[in-house]
Amino acid sequence: MSTYRSSTTALNASVAGAYDLFEGQYDALLAGMCSTDVVELAHTLERTPSAVDASAWSRVEAALPSWAEHLPAASAGTMAAARAGDIALPTALHAVAFDLATMERLAVATASVSALTDLGYSVQTAEGRQTSAVEARRGHETFLVVVGDQGRIETDHVGLADDSCNDRQRDFVDAMGRRGVMFDENVTVQHHDPRGGSPVANAARAGGMSLAEGAVIDGDSRPSAFTTTLYEPKAASSTRVAEGGQR
Numbered sequence: 160m161s162t163y164r165s166s167t168t169a170l171n172a173s174v175a176g177a178y179d180l181f182e183g184q185y186d187a188l189l190a191g192m193c194s195t196d197v198v199e200l201a202h203t204l205e206r207t208p209s210a211v212d213a214s215a216w217s218r219v220e221a222a223l224p225s226w227a228e229h230l231p232a233a234s235a236g237t238m239a240a241a242r243a244g245d246i247a248l249p250t251a252l253h254a255v256a257f258d259l260a261t262m263e264r265l266a267v268a269t270a271s272v273s274a275l276t277d278l279g280y281s282v283q284t285a286e287g288r289q290t291s292a293v294e295a296r297r298g299h300e301t302f303l304v305v306v307g308d309q310g311r312i313e314t315d316h317v318g319l320a321d322d323s324c325n326d327r328q329r330d331f332v333d334a335m336g337r338r339g340v341m342f343d344e345n346v347t348v349q350h351h352d353p354r355g356g357s358p359v360a361n362a363a364r365a366g367g368m369s370l371a372e373g374a375v376i377d378g379d380s381r382p383s384a385f386t387t388t389l390y391e392p393k394a395a396s397s398t399r400v401a402e403g404g405q406r
Contacts, residue, residue: 164313164314164315164328165311165312165313166311166312166313166314166342166343167309167310167311167312167342167343168263168267168310168311168312168335168340168341168342168343169193169310169340169341169343170188170193170263170266170267170310170339170340170341171339171340171341172188172189172190172191172339173339174336174337174338174339175188175189175266175270175338175339175340176189176339177339184231184262184265185262185265185266186229187226187229187230187231187234187258187259187262188259188262188263188266189229190224190225190228190229191224192222192223192224192226192229192230192259193222193259193263194256194257194259194260194263194308194309194385195309195385195386195387196222197222197223197252197255197256197259198252198253198256198385198386198387199387200218200219200222200252201249201252201253201256202249202387204248204249204252205249211247211248211249215248216242219238219248219252223238223255226238226255227239230255230258231258233258234254234255234258234259237251237254237255238251238255256385257308257385260308260309260385261289261308263308263309263310264289264290264291264306264307264308264309264310265291266310266340267291267306267310267312267335267340268284268286268291268292268293268304268306270335270338270339270340271293271304271306271312271331271335272284272293273338274331274334274335274337274338275293275295275302275304275331275334277334278297278330278331278334279297280295280296280297280302281295281296281297282294282295282296283369283371284371285367285369285371285372285374285375286375287375287376287378287379288379289307289308289378289379289383290305290306290307290374290375290377290378290379291305291306291375292304292305292306292362292370292371292372292374292375292378293306293371294369294370294371294374298318299318300316300317300318300327301316301317301318301359301370302314302315302316302317302327302331303315303316303317303358303359303362303370303371303374304331305358305362305374305378307378308383308385309385309386310340312342313358314328314331314358315356315357315358315359316328317359358374361373361374361377362374362376362377364377365377365380
């Protein structure tokens with residue numbers, strides 16, 4: 160019985176901060192910034208333009224604590240321009256949300272490489288515009304991890320004909336938890352196929368020199384949309400039903 164899972168992830172900054180993985184380029188995440196909060200604030204201000212006043216900046220500081228210090232230079236410059244009135248605040252927030260969503264993806268992908276390596280897999284990676292992928296191999300098993308912006312993640316297994324995929328997944332989730340990445344699983348598909356489920360099939364169909372490259376090609380071909388909540392329990396329900404899967 161093979162399984163693929165679609166999940167959302169959240170970064171526990173206090174845990175992740177203990178790992179060298181998240182230093183430097185992930186400073187904004189370690190400071191408590193989250194793309195979902197920024198997207199939600201941008202949408203709120205767009206819906207109620209009258210709310211874009213001096214008090215709006217207190218809400219900005221809540222969503223982006225010490226943004227001038229912790230955001231990457233480009234994002235900090237965009238926020239400074241909004242502060243000066245040179246660009247609209249919601250526009251600036253959307254730009255910052257994009258940068259944070261990318262950071263969240265890269266942080267989760269980086270943690271995945273570390274976790275899988277420690278679990279004894281040999282790994283190869285691929286990076287795209289909005290997708291990262293890790294192809295991990297150990298013995299006759301291939302473990303594919305596909306990460307989208309905002310840290311949304313899919314995992315799939317090849318070469319496992321029994322329910323050992325559940326043990327492999329549990330090991331991975333535990334290893335990621337030790338690195339500060341928390342999972343909220345929203346879809347599990349028992350596809351009963353040792354050749355893999357939809358993530359592997361989509362990657363193989365897309366081409367590339369490896370499953371990781373194929374997963375990036377496939378992921379980058381899909382429309383990008385940011386969510387205002389990490390937890391969407393109805394996500395991918397049509398795929399689950401089509402494959403005869405279960406929650």
